Amino acid sequence: xxxxxxxxxxxxxxxxxxxxxxxxxxxxxxxxxxxxxxxxxxxxxxxxxxxxxxxxxxxxxxxxxxxxxxxxxxxxxxxxxxxxxxxxxxxxxxxxxxxxxxxxxxxxxxxxxxxxxxxxxxxxxxxxxxxxxxxxxxxxxxxxxxxxxxxxxxxx
Numbered sequence: 001x002x003x004x005x006x007x008x009x010x011x012x013x014x015x016x017x018x019x020x021x022x023x024x025x026x027x028x029x030x031x032x033x034x035x036x037x038x039x040x041x042x043x044x045x046x047x048x049x050x051x052x053x054x055x056x057x058x059x060x061x062x063x064x065x066x067x068x069x070x071x072x073x074x075x076x077x078x079x080x081x082x083x084x085x086x087x088x089x090x091x092x093x094x095x096x097x098x099x100x101x102x103x104x105x106x107x108x109x110x111x112x113x114x115x116x117x118x119x120x121x122x123x124x125x126x127x128x129x130x131x132x133x134x135x136x137x138x139x140x141x142x143x144x145x146x147x148x149x150x151x152x153x154x155x156x
Contacts, residue, residue, distance in 0.1 A: 032144040035137035036096045039103050043089035050082025058082075061123075063116040092137070096145060100138025107131040 023029050049055045059074045062081070067074045088106055092099030107127050114124040 028140060029144050032137070032140040035133060035140065036092060039100065039134055039137055040089045040093035043085040043092070043103060047082040047085030047089065050078045050085070061114070061117070061120065063113050065116060066113070097138055097141035100134050100141060104131050104134035104138065107134060
């Protein structure tokens with residue numbers, strides 16, 4: 001089947017092969033897209049819900065120590081959390097390699113927060129699974145997504 005890396009003859013480092021119709025059938029490419037879409041959409045939806053509280057009252061999931069130290073109400077802090085989650089989802093959509101690590105770091109913070117509250121150990125364990133998925137997304141991004149040359153303005 002198609003090679004997953006391409007080594008240029010100019011001595012430049014190897015880069016992932018372009019995503020062609022043959023590569024789309026590869027399990028790693030499919031897994032990458034499932035994770036990329038999921039870790040883009042979920043943080044955006046959960047972040048927006050911090051403003052509407054349709055799914056739940058998110059304020060109960062924030063350790064009171066944070067509002068005490070910062071001198072801001074839990075509800076106000078949840079607006080900040082929501083905005084950060086929306087941005088994190090957009091970063092995953094646009095730059096999945098960086099975004100995967102960003103979401104993993106954010107989930108690690110959520111896990112610590114939940115352990116500080118106590119009583120939400122099941123949610124913390126679920127978020128640990130999501131943390132592992134975000135790391136997997138970041139690692140898959142390095143091998144699946146094309147990297148653009150430095151003069152091309154970016155990469156993934």
